[in-house]
Amino acid sequence: MKAATTLRNPSSPKLIEELANKIQAKIFAGEFPPGTRLKQELLAQEFDVSRTPIREALSRLEAKGIVSQAQHRSAVVRAPSSREISEMYQVRAELEGLAAQLCARWITDQQLAELRISHDEFVQAVKDLRERDAEQRAKASRADPKWFEHAAERWIEMNARFHKTINDASNNRFLARTILDVTSGYARSVMLSSALGMNSFRIESNITHHERILKALEDREPARARRAMVDHILESGEFVIASFANLTPEE
Structure with a gap:
């Protein structure tokens, strides 16, 4: 009302x-x-x-x-500045790196199985994204301008599920809530905007990073899990910065 x-x-x-x-x-x-x-x-x-x-x-x-x-x-x-994005992802990298470190110590076998399922669904979302991209390129004259945005939202949703499983398995509820605050709202909007410019290299890099993180957690190696997560988040931040740098400024 x-x-x-x-x-x-x-x-x-x-x-x-x-x-x-x-x-x-x-x-x-x-x-x-x-x-x-x-x-x-x-x-x-x-x-x-x-x-x-x-x-x-x-x-x-x-x-x-x-x-x-x-x-x-x-x-x-306004799109965020390079500094704002960099600072956002620096904080997120440290928070999620800690979550991955703790997760390697506390994650249960059932949670590991759930994480593997989340990763498999993420890979499937990437596959669907590629297939839709090929279909739309083949019929560009009839392409739905919203198709990529919907596909990108699905990709982000599956990515978020993977990370949330790790954060929840850290056995630190305050940390999980803090990460949620950092990655929701405006930050998620920034992620979606940058996803519209992602390419095959970016997609493959995400899959590789997730597999490294998952392997470190399955091996229950806290330090390796933390390093893999920090590297993943920082590289993601670099991509977002590059994506916004390529936007044409408003006249």
């Missing part, structure tokens, strides 16, 4: 701050991924206000570096 904000002063600092927080929350939740145009008229309708406070709210988000807007153009959700 829409909030009854139409009777409030559109210049009210409190209203503008409230709108800025709501739009920011949607961005961080992944509802507005990087590159999304935020049209003032649509946001005004959604929040039941005039365009004036929406415009001011977007200006506040621009000041925070969350959106960018050229003159007479809609605001755009």
Whole structure:
């Protein structure tokens, strides 16, 4: 249900701050991924206000570096900088590296079996992605523009399941919750955006990394499991940085 904000002063600092927080929350939740145009008229309708406070709210988000807007153009959700991505993946690498280290000590045989199934499903998702890619290239004139996004979401879902199994098996619930916070919302949106530019080398690299991690866990070698996970996450971060660097800047 829409909030009854139409009777409030559109210049009210409190209203503008409230709108800025709501739009920011949607961005961080992944509802507005990087590159999304935020049209003032649509946001005004959604929040039941005039365009004036929406415009001011977007200006506040621009000041925070969350959106960018050229003159007479809609605001755009800004892609993260190379530094922001690098810092995000550095933290994630250390957290998930620790989870893999602990997992090698605590994982049960049943959890190992579940992890193997997760990996097999990940490999199948990659296979399906390739097959759909070949099909779409063969009939490019009739290609569904959304097909790759759906396939990439499936790939990310299977990847997340593999990592979640390891995090849960670390036997450290606080660590697992912290990793979930770091890899959800806006971070997941960044991953999906970068996945749209992944190639066969990137896909094969993911499979190889997962197999190394799984083998270290099956051998119950904590140090090797940690190193394999850290290498995997850091290389993933490098790919994401390269992917966003290839995006054409908005004019």
